[in-house]
Amino acid sequence: MSDEPHILTESHGGVAVIRINRPKVLNALNLTLMTDLADMMEAHDADDSISVILLAGSERAWAAGADIGDMTTASVSDMASRDQFAQWERIKRIKKPIVAAVSGFALGGGCELMMHCDVIICSENAKIGQPEINIGVMPGAGGTQRLTHAVGKALAMDVVLTGRFLSAKEALAHGLVSRVVPREHWFSEALNVAQVMASKPAIALRSAKESVLKANELPLTQGLEYERKLFYMLFDTEDQKEGMAAFVEKRKPSFTGR
Ligand code: CO8
Numbered sequence: 724m725s726d727e728p729h730i731l732t733e734s735h736g737g738v739a740v741i742r743i744n745r746p747k748v749l750n751a752l753n754l755t756l757m758t759d760l761a762d763m764m765e766a767h768d769a770d771d772s773i774s775v776i777l778l779a780g781s782e783r784a785w786a787a788g789a790d791i792g793d794m795t796t797a798s799v800s801d802m803a804s805r806d807q808f809a810q811w812e813r814i815k816r817i818k819k820p821i822v823a824a825v826s827g828f829a830l831g832g833g834c835e836l837m838m839h840c841d842v843i844i845c846s847e848n849a850k851i852g853q854p855e856i857n858i859g860v861m862p863g864a865g866g867t868q869r870l871t872h873a874v875g876k877a878l879a880m881d882v883v884l885t886g887r888f889l890s891a892k893e894a895l896a897h898g899l900v901s902r903v904v905p906r907e908h909w910f911s912e913a914l915n916v917a918q919v920m921a922s923k924p925a926i927a928l929r930s931a932k933e934s935v936l937k938a939n940e941l942p943l944t945q946g947l948e949y950e951r952k953l954f955y956m957l958f959d960t961e962d963q964k965e966g967m968a969a970f971v972e973k974r975k976p977s978f979t980g981r
Contacts, residue, residue: 727744728744729743729744729745729755729756729759730742730743730744730756730759730760730763731744732763734772734773735777735914735917735918736918736921737772737773737774737775737918737921737922738773738774738775738776738777738914738917738918738921739767739770739773739775739776739777740777740779740914741760741763741764741767741776741777741778741779742779742780742781743756743760743778743779743780743781743785743786744781746781746783746784748787748790748792749783749784749786749787749827749828750780750781750784750785750786750787750833751786751787751788751789751790751791751792752786752788752789752790752832752833752836753789753790753793754793754805754807754810757807757810757811758810760778760810760814761810761811761813761814764776764813764814764817764821765813765817767819768817768818768819771980773819774819774820774920774921774923774925774928774980775819775820775821775822775917775918775920775921775928776817776819776820776821776822776917777821777822777824777913777914777917778821778822778823778824778836778840779823779824779910779913780824780825780826780827780829780833781826781827782826782827782846782906782909783826783827783828784826784827784828784829784833785823785824785825785826785827785828785829785833785836785837785849786828786829786830786832786833786836786837787828787830787831787833788830788831788832788833788834788854788855789807789831789832789864791858808863808864811835811836811839811864811865814836814839815839818929818932818933819928819929819932820841820842820920820928820929820932821839821840821841821842822840822841822842822843822844822913822916822917822920823837823840823842823843823844823845823913824844824909824910824912824913824914825837825843825844825845825846825849825851825900825909826845826846826848826849826906826909826910827846827848827849827850828849828850829849829850829851829852830850830851830852830853830854830888831852831853831854831855831862831866832863832864834851834852834853834866834870835853835862835864835865835866835869836864837851837900838865838866838869838870838873838899839865839869841932841935842901842916842920843899843900843901843902844900844901844902844904844909844912844913844916845891845894845895845900845901845902845903845904845909846891846903846904846905846906846908846909847891847892847903847904847905847906848891848906848909849890849891849894849900849903850888850889850890851888851889851890851891851894851899851900852882852886852887852888852889853866853867853870853882853883853886854886854887854888855883855886856883856884856885856886857886861883862883866883867879867883869939870882870883870899872939873897873898873899874897874898874899875897878897891903902916922978923978924960924962924963924965924966924976924978924980925962925978925980926957926960926962926980926981927957927960927962927963930953930956930957933953934946934949934950934953937949937950960981961979961981962976962978962979962980962981965977965978965979966978
C-alpha cells in the first residue's frame with residue numbers, strides 16, 4: 724500500500740482544486756477515497772473563500788471506475804453494509820459548481836463521478852464509458868439514469884449494453900461533456916473555466932446550478948416555478964444591485980458574494 728495521499732488539494736484564488744491520485748490503479752475509486760472526496764468537497768462548500776471546485780484526475784486517467792479489487796469476492800450484504808452510495812449522495816448535494824477536468828479514462832464509476840460534475844472539460848484523448856457489463860454487473864452510481872438523461876436512450880443503451888468507450892468527440896456531440904480541448908490543455912482550460920466562474924456573483928452561481936439540476940428532476944411547469952422563485956430571491960442580494968448598477972454606469976462590477 725502506498726503512503727501517497729489518494730487525494731491532493733490546492734487552491735487558486737476562489738477555485739479549490741482536488742486531484743484524484745491513485746496512479747497505479749488508474750485512479751480507481753474506493754470507499755476511503757470517496758469518503759475523503761465527499762469530506763473535502765463539503766469543507767469547500769462551507770468555505771466562503773471558495774466559489775468553485777475543480778475536480779481533476781491525471782492525464783492518463785480521470786478514473787477507471789470503482790476499485791474492482793475491493794468488490795471481487797463481495798456478497799450482497801458486504802456491498803449493502805459498505806453503503807458506498809452515501810458518499811455519492813453527499814457529492815450530489817454540493818451547492819457550489821464543480822468543474823471536471825477529464826483526461827484519459829472515465830469509466831464505470833469514473834464516468835458516473837464525471838456526471839456528478841456541472842461543467843465537464845474534456846481532453847480530446849478521453850475514453851468515456853460504462854463497461855461494467857464486461858465484469859458481470861451494471862452501472863450502480865447513476866450510470867443508467869444520468870447517461871440516459873444526457874445522451875438519450877439509444878446511445879445510452881449502446882454504451883451500457885456493449886461496454887464500448889465513447890471518444891471525446893462523440894461525448895461532445897451527444898451533450899455528455901461541455902467542451903473538448905487539445906490534450907495538452909486538459910487541465911489549464913478547466914482551470915480557466917473555473918476561474919471565470921469564480922469571478923461571478925457567488926449566490927447567483929449557486930442558484931443557477933441548483934436550477935439547471937432541477938431540469939432533470941422536475942416536470943417543466945414545476946421547474947419553471949422553481950426557477951422563478953430563485954430568480955426573485957436574487958433581488959435580495961447585494962451582488963444583484965451591484966451587477967445592474969455597474970452595467971448602467973458602464974463600469975466593471977465588484978461582486979462580494981453577498
Ligand atoms: N479497479 C482496480 N484496478 C484497476 C481498475 C479498476 N477499475 N482499472 C484499472 N486498474 C488497474 C489494473 O488492474 C492495472 O493494475 P496492474 O498494473 O497492477 O496490473 C493498472 O490499473 C493499469 O491498468 P491496465 O494494465 O489494465 O491498463 P490498460 O491501459 O491496458 O487498460 C483500462 C486500461 C481499459 C482502463 C483497463 O484497466 C480496464 O478495463 N479497467 C477496468 C474498467 C472498468 O471495468 N471499470 C468499471 C469498474 S466497476 C464500476 O465502476 C462500478 C461502479 C459502481 C458504483 C461505485 C460504488 C460501489
